[in-house]
Amino acid sequence: MRFPKLAVAFAASLSAMTLAVPAMAGMKLNFTDQSPNRGARAETTNWFAEELEKRTNGEVKMEVHWGGALLKAKAAAKGIGDGAADMGFLVGVYNPGLHPAFLLADLPTEYSDPWASTRAFYELNTTNKVLQEEWSDLNLHFIANITTGPIQLVCKDKAIASLDDLAGVKMRGISVYGKVAKDLGSIPVKMTAYDTYQGLDTGLIDCTMFYSYAIPAFKLNEVATDVTMLDWGALMALAIVMNKDAYEALSPENQAVVDELGSQIVDVYAQKINAANAEAIDDLKTAGTVTFSDFPADQKTQLLDASKGYLDDWKAKASKSGIDADAVAADYMRLLKKWDGEREAKGYPWAR
Template structure:
């Protein structure tokens, strides 16, 4: 009897070990690298994406997050993820413009500044343009989805802007092409991080800083600046969530399909959250936060047109660099414009997807 019990024990134990081994094989933990700290609306949306990935794959795929550059800094992410130092993460085209000659189209000032319209359009462009797909694949990256900073605005200390002429002579912290255009319009460019803008405004080192609605109270800029001019001037969108292509290619087809669908779903989820964040931020700023009152004005439509006209040389500069890299820049730009018009018309006709 004892021998029989021992035999059963061994059989049951063997089955248990086999089942545990099968479960271990079924669960894949993907390392996520992110240069930003673990806070804010974008991070919350990223965690939502991880939760959804785990739920939709029945726990077979999970994300393990590494925030604030703990695994690698933003500048290293493009090559690092491609080399397999992380499975997934956020890359920023502006940190490696020569590696992203095609994808950098996402950072160009466009006449459509709505966050959902922009993010949905650049997502569709990347998914459907062979040149941008090739650029990502040559970096051994699989594009998953996109984020956006939302509309470019200016917050200034004692400076209310009513025309592009009012920019002349101001000390402005600007970023990317937008900073170059401010300089062309007569501003003195001052290089500093968004985290340093508070001190820059407080000390008078800068008069204004390029910023985004939700980020103004996040950085407490209302404590040192009192004028917001809503330029609603394009957005920085050269920021992609990507996966190492070897890792992606080795996933089962059903997991690839789930990941691809989640990338599309993320656009709507993130845009909805960030638009709500902007709206709440401006309501709070207008009402006054801790006694700090901020005047919020809309830049006149005619002046917005002048900003677009001033951006034209940099669009042409991008076009030449993309063509030199071997891409059909004209086709890419026209395709992008088509998507922007399509989704802007859809927004005006049907509203946002989350409100339908």
Template sequence: MRTRNLLLAGAGMFLTAGLACTAMAETVLRYSDYGPNRGSRAETLQWWADQIEERSGGDLKVEFHWGGALLGGKATLGGLSTGVADAGTVIGFFTPSELRGYNIGDLPVENSDEWVGLRALDALASENAALKAEFDAANVVYLTNFTTGPIQLICTRPVAGAEDLAGLKIRASGPYGKALADLGADVQGMSQADVYPALDSGLIDCNQNYYYSMRAYKQYEVAGHVAELDWGQNMSFGVFMNKDSYQALSDEQRAVVEAVSDDFIDRMAQVMIEELEADRSAMVEGIDGKAIEVVRFSEADREKVLEAGSRQVEAWAEEAAGSGLDGAALLADYEARIEGYAAELADKGYPWTR
């Protein structure tokens, strides 16, 4: 059986061999991911690929290129646009102008439930006309989404409330970092890989992070306190496909990709929720012989944090308007979807428990 490879050459033209393949030939999609082939996200992405192959009867397969071997994280959107890869993991933070609308997923809105957030952003990216136009302009098609889970702080000292943030040296980024600075923190920028020695040496007091990442980078070894904020999520982080490659698929293949991508949302949410609980419990109960103190902000203090975040949301909407995007309308659509899925969750519970 011959293989039809949809990898596009430089200007987006299909390889002659690809066009010449018969309907019986399998289609191989080259997928670029910036991360290593390990951990829950990689395992869930592999599930997505396995399901595509299974449901297509082997007619459609995914060939992974992990660790930025094909395209680095910052280069993925451009590489997908020109057909260097057929599909890949796109991080909106790296493309603030090209995907200004999609970056709404990284805003500190009141949205800390993984399933609610994923469903809301997936629906927005799939249906909102402004976002679809943005993706069209980049010559990509949105398929499905990831999430980091809610944002917390891991610190070398107790941080019990909003007032304790004043004067703290906190590694943070994006609108969350700006909100923390608004609350009086001394915000500093650095990669997660540099956080461990910075916490250990006292260069910083706290780090903006998520439970799974705190554990993965073993930051609990040098910082024994977690301020549990459950503050928004970073979600401008998803699976996209080159538009020409997508359109070259048969109707049946596209139906499979879309169905699996929709199911991926529930699976990703379940994996993240269960992993968060496991990581949190491990820290509280004692991990590597060390118990971590977890302190949850009071509702009054959490409201102060959310208010600081809301000012960054408003600033984003104004900046978006300046670039020709109706940020206020997009934000209203997003928040309405969050509210709708939150109501569904309250009424029916998670899909995997129904």
């Protein structure tokens, strides 16, 4: 039987389209991040993108849009949920009404180790029904969380060796940690991290809360005279999330890759942040430009006691959202103890 030339051409075209389907099955995910492409978090994000493409055999690729080019920081949660971006980094405190349970991790606890704390909060987000529903309601799939690392105190002409020394100190604080310092007698000064160099240099502030790895990056060692190692808590309501619809569009195998990488981010990032903290402190001590003080253990206990009222405030606000705040907090504390215990018993996973 003969086929007209047009029919043959149509069949050939249809065949070509059929053969092209597998190539079209790939997915490119747009990732939004408000920060520049540098530092431990950027390195971890780039690692995630490379591993995602490799482990999915090129089926899933990720393009990162840095510097808020795709979505600004405050728009990240809703924007990713609405599909303006497929994935991205969000900061819980920018939209407190959206994240009543998630914001628990920004509160001070007795645990400040970056790996143990992050691993505990990762498990809470992936196993606790309250957190899971909170993400689902935003049309988001939780991938991983990171931490700023413990907070230290950087000062000029002020040696802070006890809580009593905070009285009258002009202080740039960080989130609830700054509020606790105010409660203990410091004078809060609202200022961005980028202005702290000039603030210390001119005397506008006496001290600033800062992270160890960021001290040399912001050149605070050039103007500071004292660093008190508070090793106090951390901001941890920081997450990498994915649009739920985009996640569900992936094959089960590729979903498993995303989730596996999310868990591994905890180890990859914590190793980087620990190394950056240690290197920064070692370099500063070698240079001898600042005097270091360790905050006494009894003072750290008092500092934690002074912050307990903010946990009560969180519970009250979270409860108004219909959350069993006591149960969520208890679950979190259990996991913090569990993972810090594993760290003490076995060390870090990358050193085992």
